Amino acid sequence: MARANDEAAALIQELADLLSITGGDAFKIRAYEKAARAIAGHPDDISGLSLTGLKKIPTVGEAIAKKVQDYLTSGQIRQVEELRARIPAGVRALTSIPGLGPKKALVLYDELGVSSVEELADAIAAGRLRGLKGFGPKTEQNIEHGIELLRSAGDRVLLDAAAGLADEIVAALERLPQVERCTYAGSLRRMRETIGDVDILAASADPKPIMEAFTALPFVTEVIGGGDKKTSVRTSRGLQVDLRVVPVESWGAALQYFTGSQAHNVRTREIAVRAGLKLSEYGVFDAESGEQIVSRTEEEVYARLGLPWIPPTLREDAGEIEAARDDALPRLVTAADIRGDLHSHTDLTDGIATLEEMVGAARERGLEYYAITDHAPDLFMQRMTDEKMLAQREEVRRLNEKLDGLTLLHGAELNIGPDGSVDWDEDFLSGFDVCVASVHSHFTQDRAEMTRRFVRACENPYVHVIGHPTARLIGRRAPVDADWDEVFRVAARTGTALEIDCFPDRLDLPSDLIRRALRLGVKFSVDTDAHSLRDHANLRYGVGTAQRGWLTPDDVINTWPLDRLRAFLAAKSG
16 A cells, blocks of 8 residues: 555645646645645654644645545545546646646647547647647647657656565565565666566575465555466556565575666676576576586676676676676765765755754764755745845754754755856855755756856856756656766866756666766765655665766765865865
């Protein structure tokens, strides 16, 4: 079962979306959106909360609390059901296309009778959008890109959804007395940004009770196929899960086999064949005699192939085999290396936890330094002012005097305007410890304009980090178009770090661009961009993305001691 928090948040967000279609009050829509984030990010289960308890969740007032209570008692929200009945299903289907807003979806339905993604694709191909008010060539192109993005996502889910399900399954199976080892493998262990299905691996001499317990899990909706070696199920989370059970003596070989990409596994099998060996999920065997040589650990398997152990996140046949042969694999950054977080938000802007609560979460993580970077005033819906920011700076200073072992940095997330300018002048910016600057609007500028925009931001002496650089939202918004190699060269020249944002729907920079930037001398910052206490847990996904980009601790500025970080930041502003 999904968490009550997540289901309630999804309904409140749907209410905001439906009101957008019907032209509802913009202030109320934003209030619902913020409440949805607060409910999803609330650390405790809301299912047992009273109306009073629900109202204690930040941004959840009495009206929204009653709607949540409606869901908790009936499984639905009446206003959502009413709006679903009023708004044609075709319009709701069109709003799933990234970049196509509710108002334009309604126009397409009313004017052209388009009520599905396929019908819209056909209408564009037939030229039926031309001449439609508000649908110029650029809009048409953006919608086409949105359709491509939607189709490419297919049935895949974000990394955190797959990881959450896998963690639950592994935890349940590990409790069984028959299970000697259990973990997830496949693309999830490689930390791919989207996951098609989840691979679970268990080691046992008695697989039958394990398979029975697996198919009896509460979120299993259908058993696709079953047996002693492999069972496949569909779940209420929208994912297929495959469980394989192997003898404990084959654990290492199976884990290696079921973790690597197809291309990586082809390469390792080729190496085995050339060495007179056979490699399978059961071990490394002598090709002539069939005698098993090694199989218990991944390290043994790779060693028998003449290679050091290759980290799972690198197993994509993207140069890791050659690096392993040359003893040139990087010592990848890990979550334990992260000393600080340079991007986070409080309820002063769009966060849902107080400054003190976010600082408490940073202390629980064992961080040595932590930056508060609420939004700057050009993101006008956050209603930031100079006075509010200066008051927060004083709060941070007072808190710093009380803290032991954690240093707070006061910063801001600036907005990179269409021309590359940021919110404040250099005099005001000089008062911050660290500034992250991000693109929050005008996502469809052409390549030359977007490149100039980033270059100017990097050349600003008070911009230390470019936040979520491509501005993508996986499956919902395409990355902006820029000459990334030029941006990376300028970032390296100016000493501007590029962020790896840990939000599962961002993971931005993506790993392919990380590798390109790394070759050009760029430094990086792996940040949670936390808006709630729960978001701090997203660090694992950002670190996984950094690993896929082949980053070492020295490449990541927030693994550095505070004095080295301060020197890096100071060098930017001269």
